[in-house]
Amino acid sequence: MKSIFVTGGAGFIGSHTCLLLLEKGHIVFILDSFINSSEKSITQISIILKDKGIDTNGKIYLCKGDINNLEDIEKVFQMSIELNKEIESVIHFAGLKSVFESVINPLIYWDTNVGGTINLLKTMKKFKCRNIVFSSSATVYKSKLKSELNENDVCVPVNPYGDTKLTIEKFLKDTYKSSPNEWRIACLRYFNPVGAHESGLIGEDPLGRADNLYPRITKVASGKIDSIKIFGSDWPTKDGTCIRDYIHVMDVAEGHLYALNYLIKEKPQFLTLNLGTGKGTSVLELIRNFEKINNVRIPFIFDERRLGDNAYVVADNSYAKSILNWIPQRTLNDICRDGWNWQLKNPNGFSV
């Protein structure tokens, strides 16, 4: 089985994807600075796999390092050669992801997300590795009022975070065009990845400010925060709250495996794919569903609309489904149950 280099592999989506890669027999090299994650996520992966009779010895190589530092990336490629486990492909999760922080500190977002990706591509070129799956985001799109977003829709990000993602996509496309017979590149635009692995041993554990709705819901349910703020009650939607496309993190992780297998099997190409369920859920529906499935109460208060928010952000996932043969398997109930299971088993996340 071939080795895969996963940047940011200790993070939320990265750890769930590494788990699947290892389950499928791949060797995984991870580079992570742990700025928003913990090494413990990787230990937990080994525990989950051990329970399934899979030994991860000699299969996971975890390196602490920064994508902003070219040498840290080179060391991983070098190590894979020395171990005779040469890296064939890269899945690039490492980056900063808070929309709010990106507005306050755009420099660090451009530096890490764009600068780090340039370092990665320089190193891939040097080591003749030409296959990459990149974590992009639905934030690249210009919003539409009611209809689902399609990969060919206009992209006009409204914050620096989204700008960095779109810039990386453009840079990757230019890279592909420079040697179209060599590069295999997929940009996966995630919608709202949430939930956790069904074991409850890995899940989302943001270290800084948790901006996203779902981790805040689990924190309110566990009493760590008093209530949820819902931004706007007068959006043009059925209940006046924003509609999003919540997708189970394991479905997102599976999307990476499908995309990678497709890239390797097919001719060199540049792909852009939406990873979403295609189903919209309002903020109130998500809260009500979480309360019902888990028998908990989620107090909320309404606040003003946030600048740059949109009423309806839902994927048209037909392209990903048709070319990858990937179909999101899990329901909103699975999302609510698994996310709560993770929170209950790990009230302090990965910290003891």
Ligand SMILES: NC(=O)c1ccc[n+]([C@@H]2O[C@H](COP(=O)([O-])OP(=O)(O)OC[C@H]3O[C@@H](n4cnc5c(N)ncnc54)[C@H](O)[C@@H]3O)[C@@H](O)[C@H]2O)c1
């Ligand atoms: N979670 C979402 O809602 C969402 C949606 C769309 C896109 N994305 C993108 O998917 C990727 C993964 O997201 P996630 O939710 O797992 O986030 P995460 O913060 O849990 O994971 C990112 C990982 O990258 C690491 N990292 C950050 N900067 C680094 C650096 N300079 N060098 C090395 N490692 C670094 C972090 O420590 C973390 O482990 C990110 O690129 C994010 O922008 C996430």
